[in-house]
Amino acid sequence: AQSVAQPEDQVNVAEGNPLTVKCTYSVSGNPYLFWYVQYPNRGLQFLLKYITGDNLVKGSYGFEAEFNKSQTSFHLKKPSALVSDSALYFCAVRDWAYGQNFVFGPGTRLSVLP
Amino acid sequence: NAGVTQTPKFRVLKTGQSMTLLCAQDMNHEYMYWYRQDPGMGLRLIHYSVGEGTTAKGEVPDGYNVSRLKKQNFLLGLESAAPSQTSVYFCASSRLDDGSPLHFGNGTRLTVT
Numbered sequence: 743a744q745s746v747a748q749p750e751d752q753v754n755v756a757e758g759n760p761l762t763v764k765c766t767y768s769v770s771g772n773p774y775l776f777w778y779v780q781y782p783n784r785g786l787q788f789l790l791k792y793i794t795g796d797n798l799v800k801g802s803y804g805f806e807a808e809f810n811k812s813q814t815s816f817h818l819k820k821p822s823a824l825v826s827d828s829a830l831y832f833c834a835v836r837d838w839a840y841g842q843n844f845v846f847g848p849g850t851r852l853s854v855l856p
Numbered sequence: 857n858a859g860v861t862q863t864p865k866f867r868v869l870k871t872g873q874s875m876t877l878l879c880a881q882d883m884n885h886e887y888m889y890w891y892r893q894d895p896g897m898g899l900r901l902i903h904y905s906v907g908e909g910t911t912a913k914g915e916v917p918d919g920y921n922v923s924r925l926k927k928q929n930f931l932l933g934l935e936s937a938a939p940s941q942t943s944v945y946f947c948a949s950s951r952l953d954d955g956s957p958l959h960f961g962n963g964t965r966l967t968v969t
Contacts, residue, residue: 785960
């Protein structure tokens, strides 16, 4: 079965500094990987995805993620954090056990401090 | 373009009561899903639908039922609510292709006392 781990419950970073939110996965076959962001009292919003091709993918709001097959990781990154980036971030992998579903990690809360 | 709309936004039920959560999408998506979100557990799939008139069980289906009579609507029912069903419920939809992301509604916060 597919699974996703986000080893950090909370990440704190100062505004203007680079940020990384970590994700590792376990899948059979080629992974379809996604990052979503959730702001308070809102649903999840799609940020970016890796299906195939270049290991560095770029997404919304200046975020990017690096796919590393040997380390089974898909870390989310941003060169310069904003206070408005503070939110809950979910890594997810496509899973075909239930239709065309996703398996989500537990989430990482990012706090960007001014 | 409204995307995915969920009603109601909040609800408080007593144990044993029933209710229906409504989800509507205007993107002509084939797939629709119901998830529940609990602290530290990510999102867990309750039921899903791959098209009008079809539904299937997800990871945590017990105590819930669903219907998809129209392509744009996906209903989640609780026949006899239990405190363990206190959660935030999200509806989502997606296109058919494997690379298509989910589009989420803003959630329904349900408390069962």
